[in-house]
Amino acid sequence: MVKVKVKNESKHEKFRRLATGRTQKVLDALRILGNCTNTQTYEYTREEVEKIFENIRTTTEEIKQKFMHKITNKHIFEL
Structure with a gap:
């Protein structure tokens, strides 16, 4: 690379x-x-398809949360 x-x-x-x-x-x-x-x-089952897309959804949501956490959790210290 x-x-x-x-x-x-x-x-x-x-x-x-x-x-x-x-x-x-x-x-x-x-x-x-x-x-x-x-x-x-190819041959596949409904369960296999569900497993693929559940994994894609889960991973996508985890990455989105990482982005959103960085945006929303900027703590500013004040006295």
């Missing part, structure tokens, strides 16, 4: 650049997972 260092890139610009690419990779992987729906090639 090659690290791309953009000169004078702000933290927000870096976030947007990395988050865009990483989100696209997740979406691409989900689309590829969708190829497994071809019942001429």
Whole structure:
């Protein structure tokens, strides 16, 4: 993996650049997972499908909570 260092890139610009690419990779992987729906090639049960999507939902929610926690829990000390 090659690290791309953009000169004078702000933290927000870096976030947007990395988050865009990483989100696209997740979406691409989900689309590829969708190829497994071809019942001429694959066989699966309802329980297996539920397990896959429950895991995706759980992981997605955990990551969302990590983002939201960082946004909402900025404690400011005052006397």
